[in-house]
Amino acid sequence: MINNPISANIPLDQDGVHHGFLKLPYSRDDSAWGAIMIPIAVIKNGTGPTALLTGANHGDEYEGPIALQDLALTLKAQDVSGRVIIVPAFNYPAFRAGTRTSPIDKGNMNRTFPGRPDGTPTEKIADYFQRTLLPMADVAVDFHSGGRTLDFVPFAVAHILEDKVNQAACFAAMESFNAPYSVQLLEIDSVGMYDTAIEDMGKVLVSTELGGGGSSSAKSNAIAKKGLRNVLIHFGILQGEMQLDPTVRLDMPDDKCFTTCEADGLHEPVVDLGAMVEKGEVLARVWPVDRTGVAPTEYTAKRSGIVITRHFNGLIKSGDCVAVVGVIVT
Numbered sequence: 173m174i175n176n177p178i179s180a181n182i183p184l185d186q187d188g189v190h191h192g193f194l195k196l197p198y199s200r201d202d203s204a205w206g207a208i209m210i211p212i213a214v215i216k217n218g219t220g221p222t223a224l225l226t227g228a229n230h231g232d233e234y235e236g237p238i239a240l241q242d243l244a245l246t247l248k249a250q251d252v253s254g255r256v257i258i259v260p261a262f263n264y265p266a267f268r269a270g271t272r273t274s275p276i277d278k279g280n281m282n283r284t285f286p287g288r289p290d291g292t293p294t295e296k297i298a299d300y301f302q303r304t305l306l307p308m309a310d311v312a313v314d315f316h317s318g319g320r321t322l323d324f325v326p327f328a329v330a331h332i333l334e335d336k337v338n339q340a341a342c343f344a345a346m347e348s349f350n351a352p353y354s355v356q357l358l359e360i361d362s363v364g365m366y367d368t369a370i371e372d373m374g375k376v377l378v379s380t381e382l383g384g385g386g387s388s389s390a391k392s393n394a395i396a397k398k399g400l401r402n403v404l405i406h407f408g409i410l411q412g413e414m415q416l417d418p419t420v421r422l423d424m425p426d427d428k429c430f431t432t433c434e435a436d437g438l439h440e441p442v443v444d445l446g447a448m449v450e451k452g453e454v455l456a457r458v459w460p461v462d463r464t465g466v467a468p469t470e471y472t473a474k475r476s477g478i479v480i481t482r483h484f485n486g487l488i489k490s491g492d493c494v495a496v497v498g499v500i501v502t
């Protein structure tokens with residue numbers, strides 16, 4: 173197997189607080205012998221579990237980078253039992269461009285696993301996680317939100333897995349994250365996902381969707397910081413009491429949860445995030461952009477439940493996700 177060209181300029185296995193970079197050589201027009209310098213912090217103390225914490229898997233999602241910058245700055249080695257590996261901007265080129273995918277190769281990090289050591293920059297980063305960082309980890313927290321095109325009610329996610337022992341561990345970790353909503357999800361398009369790479373190794377994953385619109389809020393950032401601390405306490409890496417608030421358990425059992433736009437137009441949300449809807453209720457209208465006197469197309473809920481996702485932008489295209497309805501687990 174070809175070696176991955178990425179190198180860490182800090183030790184990954186020594187006690188203490190280390191801030192540095194994952195250096196990915198990238199020769200290009202504006203930097204002949206240049207490199208992509210991906211920030212990383214490793215905080216380790218003695219023996220114990222390892223948590224691998226990532227933000228900006230998609231470059232325009234911000235709660236993760238903010239919570240992880242805060243943790244990397246404030247966490248002291250003596251407060252840790254085990255190891256915390258923090259990569260605030262997983263797809264760093266995408267994060268710097270403020271885009272979902274990498275501006276270099278259009279790589280979507282969450283569709284690139286297991287990656288390639290001799291591939292594009294996005295594939296090289298994925299391969300480094302697949303073969304170097306993930307094998308060190310017991311638990312991974314991967315922060316997502318809606319990016320520039322979607323908005324979400326704040327939730328943590330755990331997947332329905334064939335491995336029921338690991339599924340139970342993932343559900344317990346999701347509950348410890350304790351977002352306002354907790355979603356169980358059967359992933360319909362799991363090939364290439366970082367999530368799948370983690371779960372296939374039998375490791376615990378907590379993923380999230382905490383907001384969106386290409387920004388963050390005081391509320392969504394507070395949820396990210398609290399959830400992160402809770403998960404680290406749950407795994408015994410940090411000491412202290414978890415802050416536990418009420419959470420609504422939701423299921424997304426099938427594709428009836430998703431409503432997809434079928435023509436380009438002007439997007440009018442009819443219900444807001446968090447609203448309870450009945451099957452058949454109108455979620456959004458899509459108006460023509462090029463004429464008056466034509467009625468809008470109405471998009472309806474195919475299930476009863478809570479609106480957990482909606483299209484964010486004022487304009488919408490055929491194929492865009494209009495809204496997602498989560499079913500309340502009683």
Ligand SMILES: [Zn+2]
Nearest residue numbers: 230233316317
């Ligand atoms: Zn994402």
